[in-house]
Amino acid sequence: MRIMMLTWEYPPRIVGGIARVVHDLSHVFANQGHEVHVITYKEGNTKEFEKDGEVFVHRIETYPINANNLVDWVMQFNFCVIEKAADVIKEFGKFDVVHAHDWLVAYSARTIKNSYKIPLVATIHATESGRNKGIHDKNQGYVNDVEWLLTYEASDVICNSLYMKNEISHLFGKPWENIHVVPNGINVNKFDGKVRDWDFRRNYASDNEKIIFFAGRIVYEKGIQILLDAAPKILQNYNDVKFIIAGRGPCLDELKSQAERLGISNRVYFTGYLNDVQITKMYKAADVAVFPSLYEPFGIVALEGMLSGAATVVSDTGGLNEIVSHGIDGMKSYSGNANSLADSILEVLFNHDLCKQIAKNAYQKVTKEYNWEIIAKKTMDVYKQTIKTAKANQVKVKFEEKAGIKEKLPSFAPLSAQEDNTITTSSTDSEIRGILPNPLRKFKKATD
Numbered sequence: 001m002r003i004m005m006l007t008w009e010y011p012p013r014i015v016g017g018i019a020r021v022v023h024d025l026s027h028v029f030a031n032q033g034h035e036v037h038v039i040t041y042k043e044g045n046t047k048e049f050e051k052d053g054e055v056f057v058h059r060i061e062t063y064p065i066n067a068n069n070l071v072d073w074v075m076q077f078n079f080c081v082i083e084k085a086a087d088v089i090k091e092f093g094k095f096d097v098v099h100a101h102d103w104l105v106a107y108s109a110r111t112i113k114n115s116y117k118i119p120l121v122a123t124i125h126a127t128e129s130g131r132n133k134g135i136h137d138k139n140q141g142y143v144n145d146v147e148w149l150l151t152y153e154a155s156d157v158i159c160n161s162l163y164m165k166n167e168i169s170h171l172f173g174k175p176w177e178n179i180h181v182v183p184n185g186i187n188v189n190k191f192d193g194k195v196r197d198w199d200f201r202r203n204y205a206s207d208n209e210k211i212i213f214f215a216g217r218i219v220y221e222k223g224i225q226i227l228l229d230a231a232p233k234i235l236q237n238y239n240d241v242k243f244i245i246a247g248r249g250p251c252l253d254e255l256k257s258q259a260e261r262l263g264i265s266n267r268v269y270f271t272g273y274l275n276d277v278q279i280t281k282m283y284k285a286a287d288v289a290v291f292p293s294l295y296e297p298f299g300i301v302a303l304e305g306m307l308s309g310a311a312t313v314v315s316d317t318g319g320l321n322e323i324v325s326h327g328i329d330g331m332k333s334y335s336g337n338a339n340s341l342a343d344s345i346l347e348v349l350f351n352h353d354l355c356k357q358i359a360k361n362a363y364q365k366v367t368k369e370y371n372w373e374i375i376a377k378k379t380m381d382v383y384k385q386t387i388k389t390a391k392a393n394q395v396k397v398k399f400e401e402k403a404g405i406k407e408k409l410p411s412f413a414p415l416s417a418q419e420d421n422t423i424t425t426s427s428t429d430s431e432i433r434g435i436l437p438n439p440l441r442k443f444k445k446a447t448d
Contacts, residue, residue: 001029001034001035001096001097001380001383002034002035002037002092002093002094002095002096003026003029003034003035003036003037003095003096003097003099003383004037004039004085004088004095004097004098004099004112004118005022005025005026005036005037005038005039005099005101006039006040006081006085006098006099006100006101006105006108006109006112007019007022007038007039007040007101007102007104007105008040008041008074008077008101008102008104008105009022009040009041010022010023010038010040010041010057010059011023012043012044012046013040013041013043013044013046016125016217017125017184017298017300018101018102018125020300021101021123021125021184021185021300022038022040022101024185024186024187024372025185025372025375025376025379026038026055027052027053027054027055027372028372028373028375028376029376029380030053030054030055031053031054032376035056035092036054036055036056037055037056037057037058037088037092037095038052038055038056038057038058039058039059039060039081039084039085039088040057040058040059040060041059041060041061041062041077042059042060042061043059046059047059048060048061056092058084058088060077060080060081060083060084061080062076062077062080063076063079063080069139071139071142071143074104075107077104077105078104078105078106078107078108078111079108081105081108082107082108082111082112085108085112089116094116094118095116095118096118096119096383096387097118097119097120097121097383097386097387098112098113098118098119098120098121099121099122099123099383100120100121100122100123100150100154101122101123101125102123102124102125102126102147102150103128103143103146103147103150106122106146106147106149106150106153107146109122109150109153109154110149110150110153113153117394119155119383119386119387119389119390120153120154120155120386121154121155121156121157121158121382121383121386122150122151122153122154122156122157122158123157123158123159123160124147124150124151124157124158124159124164124168125159125160125297125298126164126295126297127144127147127164127167127168127171127297128140128143128144128147129144129167129171130167130295130297130318131221131295133295144171147171147172148171148172151168151172151174152172152174155178155386155389155390156178156179156180156382156385156386156389157174157178157179157180158179158180158181158182158379158382159179159180159181159182159297160181160182160183160184160297160298160319161181161183161297161298161318161319161322162181162322163297163317163318163319163321163322164181164297164298164318164319165179165181167297180378180382182375182378182379182382183298183319183323183369183370183375184298184300184303184370184375185303185370185371185372185374185375186300186303186304186307186366186370186371186372187372188307188366188367188370188371190280190304190307190308191280191283191284191307191308191309194280194281194284195284196284196285197281197284197285200281200282200285201281201285204242204244204269204285205242205285206240208240209240209241209242210238210240210241210242210287210288210349211241211242211243211244211285211286211287211288212227212234212241212242212243212244212286212287212288212290212345213243213244213246213282213283213285213286213288213289213290213305213310214227214243214244214245214246214247214289214290214291214292215246215247215274215279215282215283215289215301215304216246216247216291216301217247217248217249218245218247218248218249218250218251218252218255219249219250219251220251220294221293221294221295221296222291222292222293222294222296223291223292223293223294223315223335223336224245224251224255224292225251225254225255225258226292226294226315226336226337226338226341227243227245227290227292227338227341228243228255228258228259228262228264228268229258229262229338230292230338230339230341230342230345231243231262231264231267231268231342232262232263232264233338233339233342233346234342234345234346234349235264235267237346238346238349238350241267241349242267242268242269243264243267243268243269244268244269244271244282244286245268245269245270245271246271246272246273246274246279246282247271247272247273247274248272248273252270255270256270280308283304283305283308283310284308284309286305286308286310287310287311287349287355288310288311288312288313288345288348288349289301289302289304289305289306289308289310289311289312289313290312290313290314290341290345291305291312291313291314291315291320292313292314292315292333292335292341293314293315293317293318293320293335294315294317294335294336295317295318296315296317296318296319296320297318297319298318298319298320298323299314299318299319299320299323302314302320302323302324302330303323303366303370305362306323306324306329306330306359306362306363306365306366307362307363307366307367309359309363310359311330311331311348311355311358311359312324312329312330312331312358312362313330313331313332313333313341313344313345313348314330314331314332314333315332315333315334315335315336315341316332316333316334316335317335320332327354327358328358328361329358329361329362329364329365330358330362331344331345331347331348331358332344
């Protein structure tokens with residue numbers, strides 16, 4: 001199969017979790033004999049074109065125009081993706097499927113799908129509404145609408161948890177049967193042969209001290225502020241502890257101030273960005289890996305913690321709640337509750353037998369359920385279903401044309417913010433549910 005992946009991040013450009021998902025999934029497919037082309041953004045001194053293993057990577061630069069904001073930049077990026085896709089198709093031939101990752105490639109995905117009649121699959125890794133606990137301003141509303149557009153244009157949508165499936169269905173009205181839960185995966189050999197580097201560990205903690213480790217973007221929804229709020233209770237009951245926060249993001253200064261205010265800044269290290277070698281060493285150095293997210297569609301970092309051998313503590317939100325079984329292969333805490341988080345961490349610090357057992361069970365679970373071979377198979381099943389449906393629709397259209405059937409289904413267009421909330425249509429309820437992003441969206445019947 002010839003597969004085109006559209007993404008705004010791909011290693012070495014890593015903004016969030018999308019880069020790792022696209023990279024690992026593409027490599028598994030390519031190693032299975034499929035022809036995989038990734039179109040992504042060119043950052044720094046990366047090559048415009050390269051063969052990354054067996055994966056064809058095409059990188060584009062946006063126009064030499066300063067964008068006013070992220071939305072403008074994304075629009076420019078999509079124009080460039082379309083141009084590159086046209087060149088790739090001209091050189092390599094038509095593709096069997098286009099796989100778009102998140103709203104940042106929605107426009108180019110739609111254009112490629114319609115221009116070249118290629119079936120479209122989309123993965124929604126997270127939603128704007130979920131990240132912000134609702135839509136609160138115009139910019140968030142715009143992103144939300146583009147997310148809806150991508151789910152509408154895609155024949156099938158992939159998400160990484162049942163939590164996200166419910167969210168996508170509720171927000172965008174995508175039919176339940178066209179949303180497929182395919183979890184993210186991890187390279188299960190990531191920590192093979194890796195042992196604790198004591199010299200590295202001593203940069204952060206004494207040998208008698210336990211390391212509580214967080215890795216991820218330094219943003220509000222990751223719940224790092226909850227971990228800092230839990231720290232005084234943890235230190236009061238278990239003094240020999242250091243907290244390591246790895247990552248970068250806009251909330252860094254705010255979190256440093258919080259640590260100062262709580263009087264724990266001498267126990268907290270903010271490492272900034274860690275490369276692959278450093279992050280691997282840190283996981284092996286850690287005793288407890290903590291991910292106290294307020295919103296988390298999945299949580300690859302939790303898989304890393306479980307695979308590394310650290311006792312993993314998560315909040316009971318989103319995909320994290322589905323990954324971890326409390327007291328069996330990890331510990332859970334109530335999302336947003338610092339007291340609950342402290343209790344779960346203290347439980348594994350004091351109970352050595354429990355700590356050992358959950359680490360063992362976690363390793364077995366990750367290697368069995370979250371390896372990329374299994375995930376690639378599930379993704380390929382979605383591709384095949386999408387292609388099969390597309391071929392059936394093509395046959396249907398040809399039949400209708402031959403039979404002279406000219407009936408046209410009703411189409412709908414968004415109302416402006418100034419227009420009223422009434423949905424004016426003669427369509428049935430089931431038709432409306434299949435078109436509207438949610439019951440509060442403002443739509444009217446479009447004129448031909």
